[in-house]
Amino acid sequence: MTQIHSTALVDPQADLHESVAVGPYSIVGPHVRIGAGTTIGPHCVIEGHTTLGRDNRIFQFASIGAAPQDKKYRGEATRLEIGDGNTIREFVTINTGTVQDTGLTRLGDDNWIMAYVHIAHDCVLGSHIIMANSATLGGHVHLDDWVFVGGLTGIHQFVRVGAHAMTGFQTRLSQDLPPFVTAAGNPAEAQSINAEGLKRRGFSAERITLIKQMHRLLYRKGLTLEAARQQIDALRGELAEADADIAMMQDFLIAASRGIVR
Incomplete structure (x- = not known):
C-alpha cells in the first residue's frame, strides 16, 4: 500500500502509485501524479499540474509545482513534468510553466538538484545534470544533458547551456554557453573545456x-x-x-x- 504518514495531507484526487511514500506534514495536491518508488520527505508541498516519474527522492521542505513567479500568470493550468531517478534536495523550488511559452517546465532523468536551487517557469532540463547549492535558473532556461551548474550560479532568462558544459562557483551567465565549455566569473568568461x-x-x-x-x-x-x-x-x-x-x-x-x- 501507499505509505502515507498520518499527518500528511494527500488530496483524494491525486494519483499515487501504491509504492510511493509521503513523509510527515507533506501536502500533495489534486492534480499531482507520482510514479512507482518515489519518496516524498517531510514538510514538502507538491502541487499544481505536476507529474513525477519513478524512483525520485524529494527531500524535506521542497516546493514542487507552485505557480510561476511571473506577474503575467493568471492561474492557467500549466504543468511541471519530472522524469525518473532524480534527487531533489532541501528547500528546492520548481515552478510550473506559463502560457507565454509552452506552458511546461520539465526535468529529465537522473538529475542531482542540491539544496536551495530554484528552477523557474518554462525551464527545460535534460538528464544527468548536477546543480550545486543555491544555483538559480531564470525563466525559459534550457540545460542540455550532463551540464554541471556551480554553486551560487545565476543563469539569466532564455539562456541555453549546451551538453557537458560547466559553470564555476558564483558564475553570472547571461549568454548561451556552448557544449563542452567551462565558464566562470561575473560576467562569465570561457575558461577551457570540461575535460575531467x-x-x-x-x-x-x-x-x-x-x-x-x-x-x-x-x-x-x-x-x-x-x-x-x-x-x-x-x-x-x-x-x-x-x-x-x-x-x-x-x-x-x-x-x-x-x-x-x-
Whole structure:
C-alpha cells in the first residue's frame, strides 16, 4: 500500500502509485501524479499540474509545482513534468510553466538538484545534470544533458547551456554557453573545456583532443564566430566518433539566440 504518514495531507484526487511514500506534514495536491518508488520527505508541498516519474527522492521542505513567479500568470493550468531517478534536495523550488511559452517546465532523468536551487517557469532540463547549492535558473532556461551548474550560479532568462558544459562557483551567465565549455566569473568568461567530466563519461583521449580543437577555434584563434564555425565544420571526418560532437556544436552555435559566452 501507499505509505502515507498520518499527518500528511494527500488530496483524494491525486494519483499515487501504491509504492510511493509521503513523509510527515507533506501536502500533495489534486492534480499531482507520482510514479512507482518515489519518496516524498517531510514538510514538502507538491502541487499544481505536476507529474513525477519513478524512483525520485524529494527531500524535506521542497516546493514542487507552485505557480510561476511571473506577474503575467493568471492561474492557467500549466504543468511541471519530472522524469525518473532524480534527487531533489532541501528547500528546492520548481515552478510550473506559463502560457507565454509552452506552458511546461520539465526535468529529465537522473538529475542531482542540491539544496536551495530554484528552477523557474518554462525551464527545460535534460538528464544527468548536477546543480550545486543555491544555483538559480531564470525563466525559459534550457540545460542540455550532463551540464554541471556551480554553486551560487545565476543563469539569466532564455539562456541555453549546451551538453557537458560547466559553470564555476558564483558564475553570472547571461549568454548561451556552448557544449563542452567551462565558464566562470561575473560576467562569465570561457575558461577551457570540461575535460575531467568528459573522461568520467568515457570519452576517448582522441575525442577529447578534437573537442579541444573546437575550443581553440572558438576562443583562442581570434576568429569571428562565422569563421570559427567554418573551421569547426572542416574537422568533420578526422575522427568518426567525434563527428556527432562537431554536429552538436554547430547546431548549438547556429541556434544561439543571445550570443555565446566568448
